[in-house]
Amino acid sequence: MNIAVEHIATDQPPDEAKARDLDYGWQSGNQVQLLENGEAYFPRVFDAMRAAQREILLETFILFEDKVGHELQGILIEAAQRGVKVVVSLDGFGCGELSAAFLAALADAGVMVQMFDPASKTLGIRTNWFRRLHRKIVVVDAEVAFIGGINFSADHLGDFGPEAKQDYSVQVTGPAVADLHHFALAQSGRQVRTRRGWRRRQQRPSPWATDSGEGLVRLIYRDNLQHRDDIEEAYIYALSKAKKRAVIANAYFFPGYRLLREIRNAARRGVQVQLIMQGQPDVLLAKLAARMLYDYLLKDGVVIHEYRQRPLHGKVALVDDDWSTVGSSNLDPLSLALNLEANVLIRDRAFNQQLYDSLETLSKNHCQVIPAKQKPRLWLWRLTVGFLVFHVMRHFPALTGWLPAHKPRLKPFESQAHD
Template identity: 30%
Template sequence: MDQALPTPAVEAAKKTVLRTAVAVTALQGSVITGLVVWDAIKRRSRSKRPGFPHPGSFHSSIGESNIKLYTFGADLYADMLESIRGAKKQIFIETFIWKNDEAGLQFKDALNEAAERGVEVYIVYDVFANLVVPGSFFTFHPAIHVYRFPMFRPSLLLGTIRSTSLDHRKLLIVDDETGFVGGYNIGSLYATEWRDTHLRVTGTSVWDIRNAFVSVWNRQFPGRNPKIPHTTPGTWESRIRAINNIPASLVYPIRGIYLDAIGRAEKHIYITMAYFIPDQQILRALLEASERGVDVRVILPRDSNHVLSDWLSRGFYRSLLDSGVRILLYRNAMIHAKTATIDGQWSTIGTANIDRLSLTGNYETNLEIHDEAFATNMEDVFDFDSRNSHELTLEEWSTRPWIARFSESVIIPLRPFL
């Protein structure tokens, strides 16, 4: 049977759809260009910001594990470098961004020196995140095992979500005795000019951070590098768990722990997030919590280092404010933390943002901690940061310029990509 030819009406409809798609894409491109230009102008004044108060460091113990909570990069880097320089047997380090500046060179030199004295060193870094860093910077001592998480992979041809992943983790484990995890990348900017949160764990629960590194290295990073022997923790500390998103296996449990904890909340939910673009289920969970009387507060950057993320996030402000969620915009610095604490019992700190890239895209690691003393420390940090934030009111948000509302609406279709 002959195939029917398209009618003129069908052809006209196709052309209309195509023209509409092109027009929408062009409009989105124009809006994004305008936002980037405007942000670049604003950055000139941001460079003169007076600095920001930082809460300091906090200590707590859970069973046989000790935890140090960091809120200032220089303090964290000092302890990380001390651990690397004191290493006797083994170092695992994984980072998303590694700058070729003073801080970055300190870490590189310390790792090379460790390898020189016989310490076995394993390094993972993300190639895409470091495109602006000269490749020569990532030349290490020949004894160091290096996995460069590739920007282009054969699986990209499959077009699946696991193919678009980046290695967004920030881990350091030394001699199976000390482990670090949190939001800090490696670079001088982060040491003193960004507000972030990180943890050091010593004792039994270092195993959880070690296993996060080893399990991915052994199963997901093929090549000439040797496999790392598996160990057991000896003591199972159930109050501290490393939760790992592993795109190659389509495993994304961090989103689940957020949904479970938010659903259980009775008193308060305090979230600090660098990039906040929740999917509909997480957004609904937060709105429902607020509507049932839970005190929901979210600290976000007033101006982050990613202008598109900022504007996509602002598209949720009206719904949050209408439901009674308090939005606190952090001032005078980029706040890059990825933390939450709920009801004085449950907390999480790690590498994952509440957005598509982190929760259903990238390799990520968060620690989930059930402990009242640690939650108290987290609440103290949140309270301190709140005092350096501007609380956005519904009235203020309702009177923003029409051009802002228009820009927010135009870029809404981009949410699933970030």
């Protein structure tokens, strides 16, 4: 049997009117719930899918054929069989190991499966490393939405063992769900092209709401067209307005100079700035790169915590008492310059406090504080390696620009037949 798996192109530009429609602003009157790790996330999102009446839209970077993946598969099949429209968008790299049988079971039940930039292996190695669909979004019946950093894989559960990831997502209900629904629909391959030469929207809403009311939510995203730096700009702007505290917990931390400078400047003017980063990394290069920035930040009063209990996978931050962000974007060259990402900005005191309490528990009980002045052993060797890592990471996006990139277009993709 052949499985119809579409190649989706979430970089392809919409027309100008559609672009304005997708330029979402702040929405008030929302309810936002923090979901920490798979233990909180999977039951909530699976219950919402089981209760779906009309539509399930799902985007994820990773879906594995483990206990979480099989449970998700069963729920989606059951939903499609009872008449729910189900659209599943997967990244061709992160989901590249899914079997034909797994995808066929979904397709046979009526699930529309879409793959972003699928590519077969070359000499046993996958080559579609860059410009990934890294978002994690679920929207059910246009009434409830989930967005964050949690993939559909068992390594987000504590019983996975020492390599289980520490991560966050949010459940959103209220007017902002319409924006997330609109965005997810537009990214599922139903876009029309814009006229040549149009590049950037005008009058984007500020990443800091004019009012500090409760339940304010705004969707922001990064693509490789009109919104290349929206997420980075939101961090920079929020930090520039910080007066009391700022906490950033991010798995892969190697931002550009402007964001680094804003972090340092906040600390210089007396803001209590804390960074929570990986101490038990799943990618050693990421830890080496982040440590190259420690001296620059520590000397101006930034407090750096390394989370040591298990790999940190979170991408969250808060500023003062009511601004927060949760999403899929790391603060490294991949997320800030190449991948397709999505975060929500939240202005809500109760949510801000909930996130702060969670991160404070993490930093106090499971982190090691990095001393402000510490000369490591083998410092000359570390300095040499650090210099190389620093410059590779700094120039990484430019280097990848020389690599061939897929052209954004819709086309059918036929998977390998199976019995």
